[in-house]
Amino acid sequence: MSLNRWMKSGVVTAVCAVLLFALSAGLRSTAAEKEILAREQMFGTMLPADSYEELPYEGDDAGIRAVYRAGEGRIIEVETDGYVDSIVLWVAVDADGTIKGIAPRKVSETMGLGGRVKNDTGFLSQFLGKKTSVTVGQNIDALTGATVSSKAVARAINAARAVVTGEDTESGASEWEEGE
Amino acid sequence: MSKKSGLHIQTCLAAVLGAYCLIGILLRVIAPLVMYPEPDLPMMTAISLVAMLIEAFTGREKFHNPLxxxxxxxxxxxxxLWGAGFVSGIRAAALTGLFGCLVFVVTGLMFDGMAQRAEAVKGTKGALLxxxxxxxxxxxxxxxxx
Incomplete structure (x- = not known):
């Protein structure tokens, strides 16, 4: 009797798995198009430009996941180690190294503590307009109870700036292809 | 073994995990920039716990075959998770399945202990939450x- 229930549940599970495969495959291309559109919309609010072309990055910083041209500036997708897991941000940097926008993309930090880095506007707005390196405890106030996560965000911002300014050679100065 | 009238634990798990995966697939189309929680340790624990709570509140089996x-x-x-696109490739799916299995079994061991105590005393099912x-x-x- 108990095995029967397991078998019935197993059939239900198998059917659901097939449906998920089919739905995911069927919506894949639509999802990819929508993602590009949504991303360009978001970029437009961070650093307005006519287009956002992805540029090759050949620097040494393994945390730099992607770089997009936004006029004279750049929008950089940067990953850094947080307290629980990695934190991924989009950081818009103007040609002179000014931070123009930040959009958290992946934050898996502790709920109620480090997790606040993704939606605490007071914390994130501290970085906007900064033209120099940011350091928690100096020109940036950490979130209460989330020092590690706050420092991770600051590290990510500095790494993104360094891609544009090339000032921090230890974190990985960018090497643009000729003609960039 | 007493006759069970509630939902089976496997059905509960399939339902909860299926809902999580379905929402993830749909959000990729409707709102691609939404930060949907990834299937990491806390998320898998949450999914397992919700499934166990559903089973507990609908009529829990006294014994779950661990194997x-x-x-x-x-x-x-x-x-x-493979079908929903959270992992790609059979190897990653197998590792994810193994991890999920471990989380589910360990969470189940902890939950079973609490659930047995809750069953012994009336009006304590809220403590399970x-x-x-x-x-x-x-x-x-x-x-x-x-």
């Missing part, structure tokens, strides 16, 4: 330590 729980949870986590939440918080802490 069958392990096998079915392995298949469920692996296939569903609180305890489940504490287990979830513990999984977050563990995730940070690993």
């Amino acid at each position: 069958l729980c392990a096998v079915f949870s392995f298949l469920t986590f692996g296939l569903f 609180v305890n489940a939440f504490v287990i979830y918080l513990a999984s977050q802490v563990l995730s940070g330590l690993i």
